[in-house]
Amino acid sequence: MRRLAHFLILMVGLPLVAGFNIPSLPLPTPPLPSQAQKAAEVVTKTGTKAVQAARPLSEAEEYYLGRAVAARLLARYPLYRNPEATLYVNQVGLAVARKSSRPNPFRGYHFAVLDTLEPNAFACPGGLILVTRGLIRMCGSEDELAAVLAHEVAHVAHKDGLNSISQARWSEVLTTAGTEAARQYGGGVAGAVLNLFKGAVEDVFRTLVVTGYSRQAEEAADREAVSMLSRTGYQPGALAAVLGKMSGGGGGIFRTHPPTGERLARVRALTRESPPGPKEKVRTERFQRVKF
Ligand SMILES: [Zn+2]
Incomplete structure (x- = not known):
């Protein structure tokens, strides 16, 4: 309060007010x-x-608005209280976020897991990103989890919310x-x-x-996610792989981030499929050890 x-x-x-002395940041703001x-x-x-x-809105105001949005989401979906899973998702998310066009929002990026099997992910303004157990289970590897998180980070970076x-x-x-x-x-x-x-x-x-966001916002988030993945050392093709799994349709993320054939084709065109290397196998094993 x-x-x-x-x-x-x-x-x-x-x-x-005292204790809230934030310099105005020279970041571009949407018109x-x-x-x-x-x-x-x-x-x-x-x-x-x-x-x-x-x-x-200033960066600080955006952050507090995002916290209020996150509070509304947490009233709807409980938090998955598994410290190991939370730490792991933060490590993967922060690795890709560092390579985004907005690596340092006010108070930084924070990732949390929601305890529901409904596949979904939410990018709250300011950098709070919530992803469900259902969506993480749909990912078969750390690279695919990184792809989902990179896409959501891009929504924060672009201030789509x-x-x-x-x-x-x-x-x-x-x-x-x-x-x-x-x-x-x-x-x-x-x-x-x-x-x-x-x-x-x-x-x-x-x-x-x-x-959901506009089609243009989704396209821009996909484009930046692919770039973030390759700059972090993840497989850029992981975004197309996870979008391909979402093509079945349904509620949750299927409705707010519709993985249409056209979208999938555009993401595939940005990347080349390549066979998994030894590093990717290590990451996938690490992913499979965490219980989601
Ligand atoms: Zn999206």
Whole structure:
């Protein structure tokens, strides 16, 4: 709750509180949707606070939003409490994440396993990645697990979760936070911004669980995942291998990351199939020793 309070303070553009002194990072941020841009122009005239509220989310705010999304997912799927499995997934995930286009998000990447046999994976904004036992079981090797995790890291790197916050919501944030209108809501500025925060969490949650990302976002995540795999020393063909296993259809990840024939062909075209080498055998044995 204290963290949420920090988020709200940042959202309305008040000075940073003690112990939360994060320098603004020079990372590129996605452009605002045009509707939000117009709203930003309107609120610019109302004062400094509004201007600050109109800027894109900072890395710290993205992190706290991602934590709230992860909390919603954990209310739905329990955590798989197996320290050996959790450590292993973090080692594999961090190895590929280091080779991503965004290797150092605020507070870094963290990976956790969900205790369900439904195959699924979720990339929460800021770098919390949740993957189910069902999906890990579908992978036959460490290289395929690395492929799944690399794809999810790419969604975080590209801020695809944040981009799913609706345009209407952005406009609302921009026109409400920091203006006199906010004080007329029941809870004052904090109450209004709290509702907008809940709405943003809901938008991201729905994208992760129900609707999925755009086809373009999936293509970009596949492309970067293949590059991450080869730069880490994993078999780049592992992504096509795991997508091939998902082609049966069904719920969970089949719905949110549809492995269509067209997509599979595109990923196959990025990589060449090669027979497993001795290092890959060692990794696969290591993978098989962990109980998922
Ligand atoms: Zn995806």
